[in-house]
Amino acid sequence: MLKLFDGDISHAEFERLQQMMREDVSLRDLYLEHAAMEHVMDDLVGTQSVSSHRKILSMGSSMRRSAMRWAGIAAVALLTMGVWVGWNMISDISVRADMRFSYSSKWSVDGEAGVHSPELKVGQKLRLEYGAVELSLPKGVVGIVEGPATVELVEADLVRMVEGRGSFMVPEEGHGFAVETERMKVVDLGTAFTVVTGWGERDEVYVNQGSVEVHAADNSRLLEVGQALRVSALGELEDADYDNGQFLAKLPGSVQLVFADDFESHPYKDGEVGGGGFHAWSAVGKTSGGYFNPRGHGVYYRNKNLDDTGPSSGLLDGMKGANVGFLYSAKQVGIERKIGVLAEPGTYTLQLALGVRDNRSATYGGYTISLMSHGRVLQEIRSNEVPGPKNAFTKVVLSYDATNLPEGVSYGDPLEVRIMCNAAGAPKRCYLDFDNLQLSFMARSLEK
Incomplete structure (x- = not known):
């Protein structure tokens, strides 16, 4: 007492x-x-x-x-x-969760980076820019969350994920533990399972052991071991192929930031457009694009936070600097570059912030983002749907499991990234605005 x-x-x-x-x-x-x-x-x-x-x-x-x-x-x-x-x-x-991070992970709790006592209390939000964290939750529940991620401990048996990939191992005494996202709620029935949210158009659930209940809008589904599910923004449930590589059984020892580009190679003034191409990137197709510094009440965006003299110095959430990159064409065009080599077995996570303009004459073109080697696509994400609200930048994430390389690709081969505007609104010229490209790598311990 x-x-x-x-x-x-x-x-x-x-x-x-x-x-x-x-x-x-x-x-x-x-x-x-x-x-x-x-x-x-x-x-x-x-x-x-x-x-x-x-x-x-x-x-x-x-x-x-x-x-x-x-x-x-x-x-x-x-x-x-x-x-x-x-x-x-x-x-x-x-009620709290002890936290243990992969070495070199970049994280903060309620905006405070590098707190001395790494624990997450009820109501606090963990922001993981890249890397991974092990959460030791009440009743023996263990979660391993990979960034980019935002996680909140709501109560002893409820975690809310805004984005990220979380693998959870729940013992018998933890039955009833739940993970909640914007689109769904996953309730444990004695399991090991993975939840992916905020990394694409649909949330995903993979059951590694036991079973879970998935609730979304007015729909519910029981998922058992070896099954997977996708959930749309409207709460629609659709079967997905089970992928054991989604489950992370052990916290990786370290994370490495392989490549980053903030598209700030030239200091443009507020509202200035530079369409002369991209520094260190090669064009794919006859590319019209380059860098520009969007104003908040100008031709493209209507958000005062984009003004360089405003309270946020011209930055919106997801942006790295005042400049952004853009592609503009009636045909599919893009840029690509070598960013390193395939070093060893593990997981590559690529994140890119995409902007949506508030302009009737501007047509959003959709995107294709690819991770490649020798021009061969290893993994890609593609969508013609607007990724988020107008006057904002929304993150999209590509994850590639490099533990089993395709035939003809070996460790030590070059690693390349390609960003394409799909020109989904052709014959009109379409745009793709982007910023804050990051590629990180973690060696993974997988449960077979």
């Missing part, structure tokens, strides 16, 4: 304490007396220093202790009225 008021109680210890207090009236009375004493002592030493307060009460961290004490006093008031509902309020304070 002292650990509860000190704020140092573990989740398992708190669960045991709750059960004991439900069964033992005398223990509840003792709790009430102790909480009341805490309140009185707080009044008595209210004018003393924090260190003196700690000494008198023999407590630990003042901030955590204070939060726990006041939650306890609130529970006392409810218990006095005969209402047994205060425990969830207290337990939320102690």
